[in-house]
Amino acid sequence: MGGRRHPAGRLTGHYDWVWGLVELADGRLATWSRDGTARLWAAEGITLAVLTGHTALVELADGRLATWSDGDTAQLWAADGITLAVLTGHTAQVEGLVELADGRLDTWSANEAIVWSHPDNSPDAEINGTLLPLSSQAALVSATGVYLASAFGPLLAFDLPGC
Numbered sequence: 340m341g342g343r344r345h346p347a348g349r350l351t352g353h354y355d356w357v358w359g360l361v362e363l364a365d366g367r368l369a370t371w372s373r374d375g376t377a378r379l380w381a382a383e384g385i386t387l388a389v390l391t392g393h394t395a396l397v398e399l400a401d402g403r404l405a406t407w408s409d410g411d412t413a414q415l416w417a418a419d420g421i422t423l424a425v426l427t428g429h430t431a432q433v434e435g436l437v438e439l440a441d442g443r444l445d446t447w448s449a450n451e452a453i454v455w456s457h458p459d460n461s462p463d464a465e466i467n468g469t470l471l472p473l474s475s476q477a478a479l480v481s482a483t484g485v486y487l488a489s490a491f492g493p494l495l496a497f498d499l500p501g502c
Contacts, residue, residue, distance in 0.1 A: 350368065353372040354372075355374035357372045358371050358372060358373060358395065359371050361398065363379075364398065365418070367380060369404070371393070371394055376389050376393075377389075377395075389420070390406055390416055390420055392406070392408070393407050393408035393414060394406075394408035394409070397436060399438050403415055404418065404420075407446065408432075410432065411429040411431060411433060412426060412427050413433050413436050426446060428453050429448045429451065429453065430450065430451070431448040433447070434449065435447055443455055
C-alpha cells in the first residue's frame, strides 16, 4: 500500500485525444478518439481492428458494436470490427445511441430521435420535438412503450409507435 504503480502497458495508435475506454464483455478493450476512429485491442495492448468514421462507441447486448459522432450517421459493427450497417436518416449531428430492452436501437440528435428496427435496422419510429434541444439527453423506452427523454430540463414523454 502506498507504493508506486507502474503502467502495465500502453495502447498506442490514436493520433488525437482519446475520449473513452471500455472493457468489452469478452475481455478486449475498446477506445474512441477525436481522431475519428475507435479501436479494438487485445488485453495485451495489440490493435485488433480500427473502426473509422466516428468518435463514440457502445457495446450492444449481442456483442455487436455501435459508433456515432458529429456526422448525421451511426454505424453497426460486428464484434471483430467488420461493418454491418450504416444508420442514416438524421438531419443533424447524432448525439448518442442506446440499445432498448427489446433489442431496437435509439439514436438522437438536436432535433429528433429515431428508433431503429431490429434486425434490419430500418427506421421504426421517428420522434420529433423542438421544445428542448435533445443533445446530451438521456433516453429510454419504458415497458409500456413510452419514450422518455431529458436534456438539461424536465423529463419529456412521447408515445412510441410499435410498442
